[in-house]
Amino acid sequence: MNERIHPTRRRVLQGLAGAAALNALPLRAQAGEPLKIGLILPMTGPFASTGKQVSAACRLYVQRNGDTVAGRKVDLIVKDDAGVPDTTKRIAQELVVQDKVHVLAGFGLTPLALATAPVATEAKVPMIVMVAATAIIPTRSPFIVRSGFTLPQVTGPVADWAAKNKIRRVYTMVTDYGPGLDAEKAFHARFKAAGGEIVESVRTPLANPDFGPFVQKVKDKAPDALFVFVPSGQGLAVMKQFEERGLRQAGIRMIGTGDVTDDDLLESMGPPAVGVITSFHYSAAHDSPENKAYVDAFGKANGGLRPNFHSVGGYDGMHLIYEAVKKTGGKGSGEELVNAMKGMSWTSPRGPVTIDPTARDVVQTVYLREVKMVGGKPWNVEFDKFDNVKPQEG
């Protein structure tokens, strides 16, 4: 459960030895204290796919950008919290006290991030939230900076799309925890404002064995569309029930945030997912040179695995850390690192991204996508976009 990555340690050591022998002196820059990043993720348990995606993306960032930044060796310490908030908090404390990490990162679910916020505040250590997507998270500690997304941010566009596309009556089904409630609230507000009607709304438990009864009820209520939010990993189960119970044949469309057509699971869903409309900040099918290179490199390093939206949160989180360390000349305190991250802009595989300096949250483009078969496989194909969507917009 505890891995340290030194992909090129040997090479660096050889380089050092060589440099010393030649009396050339790049040593001062190299001799900086190692930069320790404590990455806490659910590597086992029901949300393990998130941990796998994010840790793979972080490693890929180190691989592509070098394991030394501003003269400091990057030491990535990956820890497994299995998705249990108390464990996340305990691991964060251990990382801060024993390992003396300079940055905490990861956080696979909202409760995990909220449990750790006080630790970051007390230790004055930047806490990069790569995954958890409830809107309020950065307000819980001045040391939190988010590289992922928020639910209100990605929910609005699909509500507007539905209202404009002859969908009048919508049934909403969300998972009963922070991000689900955010998605429900944002969707209801936007869709009603656009003149739509919410037929009924249901909240499914976070640990949910069977979506069958919930989906059956949706069918019996015969709405124009079903809006779905489920955490990454559960989309497949929803899609199966949607297909088995013949909702499509009954004229009910599926819409949602992109969590439901998660790129990690989309291939397993196969043809039944075709036609699902979602709004989201990242698709593996996003058409840009940065993304093509990212998807290729990610697949190559992980046996053909497709990167999903959580992976890009991890990748950009690493970018934030690297850039902040560079900006502070490798000497920044926790507070200086956070200040360096504020207002930072760059082009991510997902498109243009900015960190809002006051909210410490991500401002980004949100895309409307439709699942289509391309080259025999389903992909989330983007067909419209909304630039600079604020994290709290809903």
Added chain:
Amino acid sequence: MVGNFIGVLFDGVAYGSLLFVISIGLSVTMGLMNFVNLAHGAFAMVGGYACALLMTRAGMPFLATLPVAFVVAAVAGIALERTLYQRLYKATHLDQVMFTIGVVFMAVAATTWVFGPSQQPVRLPEFLRGQVKVAGVGFGAYRLFLVAVVAAITVALHLTMTRTRFGAQVRAAVDNPVAAAGLGIDVNRVFGVTFALGSGLAGLGGALGIDVLGLEPTFPLKYMVYFLLVVAIGGAGTIKGGLVAAMILGICDVAGKYYVPQIGSFIIYFLMVALMIAFPAGLYGRRS
């Protein structure tokens, strides 16, 4: 309204059937040796993975993988029983619980290590997908198949237990192992065979359940409570009790989620408390 109700009832029966196949082995072995086997779900997972891997890696058709799932889980069951479980029959319940929960954690970790943490995808054959309309009510084709398979298994089990010599030995051993041994029944062997059969059925259930319950490494932990509920409510050692308990649980779970989704996932626990107060030894319990 009536159509909805029939649909819910049917889904409940299908869900209950699945719980029954997986749990019945646990119920019988618990009644037979008074052995608390929390790792029963791990055998279901073994069967599930056998099915999923044969389909995705070897391209075997779904139906052909089902007998293999049964055999693989049965072999795994008997191997563990002969090497490890057997040593703990005389141990205290606490030791048994500690040991078997340890087996669960090892199974979860080993599966994650070898096959990764993700859900295993299973594409059902075309004729088991979609819905069949009967009198205006849609029934899931796969759930119909599930109910039919389980009905056949139940009949076969019933005949084995009531009509065969082996069945008589099992019943005798459950009722009074000491007297049965005194009459020359090799209780140890009977238990071994029953354990293998129970594990095999769990494996078959795991394979049948991939499409309904999903399949990933935490499966044995996620559903452990459901399997134990079937045994607790039905009463250890009986097939009839397990069947009735599994149906009650399945129907109430589905109906609860359909009609009162706000508290849907708690319904079965209320039910368990109520039934345990009314029937402390289970609905058909032979032993308290």
